[in-house]
Amino acid sequence: MIASILAVLPAAEGIPNPSIPTSWVLLLAALLFILGIYGFLVRRDLIVVFMSIELMLNAANLTFLAAARERMLDPEGQVYAIFVITVAAVEAAVGLALLIAWFRLRATLDVETAVELEG
Amino acid sequence: MSAEILAFLVLATATVAGGVVTLWSRYVVHSAFGLMLSLLGVAGFYVLLGSDFLAVTQVVVYVGGVVVLYLFGVMLTPPDREERSIRRIAVAGIFAVAALVVLLKAVFGMEGRWYGVDPDRGPASGGAVIREVGNAFMDKEAYLLPFEIASVLLLVALVGAVFIARREGGRGS
Numbered sequence: 001m002i003a004s005i006l007a008v009l010p011a012a013e014g015i016p017n018p019s020i021p022t023s024w025v026l027l028l029a030a031l032l033f034i035l036g037i038y039g040f041l042v043r044r045d046l047i048v049v050f051m052s053i054e055l056m057l058n059a060a061n062l063t064f065l066a067a068a069r070e071r072m073l074d075p076e077g078q079v080y081a082i083f084v085i086t087v088a089a090v091e092a093a094v095g096l097a098l099l100i101a102w103f104r105l106r107a108t109l110d111v112e113t114a115v116e117l118e119g
Numbered sequence: 120m121s122a123e124i125l126a127f128l129v130l131a132t133a134t135v136a137g138g139v140v141t142l143w144s145r146y147v148v149h150s151a152f153g154l155m156l157s158l159l160g161v162a163g164f165y166v167l168l169g170s171d172f173l174a175v176t177q178v179v180v181y182v183g184g185v186v187v188l189y190l191f192g193v194m195l196t197p198p199d200r201e202e203r204s205i206r207r208i209a210v211a212g213i214f215a216v217a218a219l220v221v222l223l224k225a226v227f228g229m230e231g232r233w234y235g236v237d238p239d240r241g242p243a244s245g246g247a248v249i250r251e252v253g254n255a256f257m258d259k260e261a262y263l264l265p266f267e268i269a270s271v272l273l274l275v276a277l278v279g280a281v282f283i284a285r286r287e288g289g290r291g292s
Contacts, residue, residue: 015169016167016168016169017123017167017168017169019121019123019124020123020124020127020167023226023227024127024131025164025168026226027223027226028131028134028135028164030219030222030223030225030226031135032134032135032138032157032161033218033222034215034218034219034222035135035138035139035141035142036138037211037214037215037218038142038211038212038214038215039138039141039142040211041207041210041211041214041215042142042207042208042211043142044207045147047147047150047151047189047192047193047196048141048142048147048150050189051141051150051151051154051189052141052142054154054158054181054185055138055141055154055157058157058158058161058181061161061173062161062164062165065164065165065168065170065173066168068168068170069168069169069170073169073170073248075248075251075252075255076255077170078170078172078173078248078249078252079252079255079256079261079262081170081173082173082176082252083265083269085173085176085177085180085181086269086272086273087269087272088180088181088185089180089184089185089273090272090273090276092184092185092188092189093188093276093277093280094276094279094280094283096188096189096191096192096280096284097279097280097281097283097284098283099192099196100192100195100196100283100284101283101284103195103196104286109196
C-alpha cells in the first residue's frame with residue numbers, strides 16, 4: 001500500500017514534466033483541501049473563513065489541471081479552472097462587501113454572533 | 120533528484136506552509152500573506168503541470184486581485200480576538216480526517232484509470248493547448264454560453280458588491 005503510494009506511477013508519453021507523478025499532485029491538492037476544511041470549521045473570524053474557501057477552490061483547480069496534464073494537456077481542464085477562478089473572484093468581491101456590511105451592523109466579525117435566525 | 124522533483128518539493132512546502140499560516144495565525148494580516156504564499160505556490164504548480172496561461176491568470180487574479188481585496192477588508196476592520204475552543208478544534212479535526220480518508224481513497228482507488236488518453240491527441244505543447252482553450256470558449260458547440268454567463272455573473276457581482284458595501288441612506292458618503 002505504502003509502496004504503491006510512493007511509487008512513481010508510469011506517466012503518459014509526451015506530457016510536461018513526466019517525472020512528477022500525478023498522484024503526488026493529487027495528494028498535495030487533497031492536503032490543501034483538508035487545510036481549507038479545517039480552517040473553515042475551526043476559525044471564527046469571517047475573513048479567515050473566506051480565505052479557507054479560497055484554499056479549497058485552489059485545491060480543486062489543482063486537481064483539474066493535474067487530470068488535464070495526465071490526459072495530454074486536455075484543454076477542458078484549463079477551461080474548468082478558468083471558470084473556477086472566475087467564481088472565486090466573484091465570491092471574494094461579494095463576500096468582502098457582505099463582510100463590510102455585517103461589520104457595520106454588529107462591530108465584530110465573529111461568525112458565532114450571527115444568531116438572529118436561530119429559533 | 121531531478122530539477123522537476125526539487126521544484127515540486129519546494130512548491131509543495133511553500134503551498135502547505137502558506138496554508139498552515141493562513142489557518143493558525145492570530146493576525147489576519149499574517150493570514151492574508153500566508154494565503155498569498157500558498158496561491159503563489161499553486162501558480163508554480165500550474166507551470167509544472169504545463170498550464171502556463173493558468174499560472175499567469177492565477178497570479179493576476181488571485182495575488183493581484185483577491186489577496187489585495189482581503190487586505191482591504193482587513194484594513195477596514197479592527198482585529199478580532201477569538202478564543203480557541205477545544206470542542207471546535209475536535210469537531211473540525213474529525214471532519215478534516217474524514218475528508219482526508221475519503222480523498223486518499225479517491226486518489227489511490229483509481230490506479231490505472233487516469234491514463235485513458237484520447238488516442239487522437241499527439242504530444243502536448245502548451246502553446247497549442249491554449250489555442251484550443253480559446254477556441255473552446257468561443258465555440259457555440261462548446262463553452263460559449265457558460266462563458267457569456269460568467270461575464271454576466273461578473274457584472275452582477277460588481278454592481279452587487281458596490282451596492283451591498285455602500286453605506287445605508289448616506290448619499291455619496
